[in-house]
Amino acid sequence: MSFVNPQFFWALIVPFVIFAFLISTNKERLARIFDEKVLKRLSATDESMPMVVRNILMLLALFLMIVAMARPVIEKGDRTVEVQGLTLLTALDISGSMRSTDVYPNRLTFAKKKMNTFFDAMPSDEIGVVAFAYSPFVLAPFSSDKETLKMMVEGVDDSYINMGSTDFSALGELASSLLEKKKPKILILFTDGGDEEAIAGFAEILKSNKIDLYVVLVGTEKGAPVIDENGKPFTLEDGTIAITQRNDALGELAKENDGAYVVASTGKEDIKQLVSVIKGKYQNQQKGEVTVKERVEYFYYPLGLGLLLLLISLSSMPRRRKV
Structure with missing residues (x-):
């Protein structure tokens, strides 16, 4: 005893x-x-x-x-228990364009709601959360406690937004490190996109590390002004107001990288569709083993x-x- x-x-x-x-x-x-x-x-x-x-x-x-x-x-002694579920890494875009208000109330808040809907749709899965812009960082380690994950995401407010350019290569390096021992390797972005030049290095990192990419695109094709930290439209050097549109290049990259993408809309159908694709693809891999002490x-x-x-x-x- x-x-x-x-x-x-x-x-x-x-x-x-x-x-x-x-x-x-x-x-x-x-x-x-x-x-x-x-x-x-x-x-x-x-x-x-x-x-x-x-x-x-x-x-x-x-x-x-x-x-x-x-x-x-x-x-x-120790006992091996079989568990159901996948391990996924989610990433929240906190770049300056996420202040834009072409979706209500702005892209950041809308993306956070979509993340919470995604957490609810994956109750038995282990999920990690990172935030990314110029420099990505871990917001929450891998956990199956969805309420804690929601609390961490809700804590991301306007003060987190970085007006610098988004470094997708740095995000790729962080994701490959966090997913190194996971199988399958799944990365899900909640973002308003990125242009082909910005994501070129990102694509190579995903392919070399065999990471499947899924994207939830936030924003509209028409776009909206970029808002600064004072709530005013951001102006360029020539005095014109900077406009940011949703860029679907990341979605196309996801399709090329054995993944998929959805354009975020009101309601839950978009997230249900994405979850259905993910679970359908990995239905034979949604099992794992954990060792627990039996006493x-x-x-x-x-x-x-x-x-x-x-x-x-x-x-x-x-x-x-x-x-």
């Missing part, structure tokens, strides 16, 4: 021993004040449990509760016995005699 939380036992056993010593050696307060004959008339009736026995029961109850807190278990818990035995002894000791508290 072993303990899951032995630190609780050693942290509490010392004060317990001190407490037990004080209880066993300390004379009753009443015995120090009253004469023995007077105390006898004020003491409990013969029906009550002797003080020594009651103290022993209470101390034994406390000791058993300490043992229960340490969680005694019998280890039965038998025994904490409820000392806990139950301790509570019983505590109840017995408290139910026998002395009652005053009527004078």
Whole structure:
């Protein structure tokens, strides 16, 4: 037998021993004040449990509760469990063009809602999240806890947006590192796209690392002005307002890279369509194995016995005699 939380036992056993010593050696307060004959008339009736026995029961109850807190278990070794689900890496675009308002209320917020819809549609899958623009970074490690993933994505606000150019090659390098030991390797972008020149190096990285690309494109072909951090349209050197359109080149790259893309729209049909494609393609690979420790818990035995002894000791508290 072993303990899951032995630190609780050693942290509490010392004060317990001190407490037990004080209880066993300390004379009753009443015995120090009253004469023995007077105390006898004020003491409990013969029906009550002797003080020594009651103290022993209470101390034994406390000791058993300490043992229960340490969680005694019998280890039965490791067991391999088969789990269902894929491992996917999602990436959220936080470049300056994501402030544009051609979708309500803006591209960034719209993309975040689409990511949350995607999380809901993949309940048993392990998903990681990165954010990317000029320099990509991990927003949330791989996890099957979708509520935590949603919370991390919701925390991305306007202050995260980077007005610099998007470095897709840096995103590709980060994705290849995070997906290095995963199989299959799946990357899903939530973005308003990128031009062919910007994604040229990205395409090579995906192919060399055998990463399947899927894209959720946000924005419209008509486009909208680029908005700066002050909420004003961004102007070029010649004074004209910068307009950004959705660029579908990434979608075409996804198709070339054994993936697919959808154009984000209101409702959930776009994400359902994408999830259907992903699950259909990898239906024979949605299995994995994890090793878990198999153990038998025994904490409820000392806990139950301790509570019983505590109840017995408290139910026998002395009652005053009527004078």
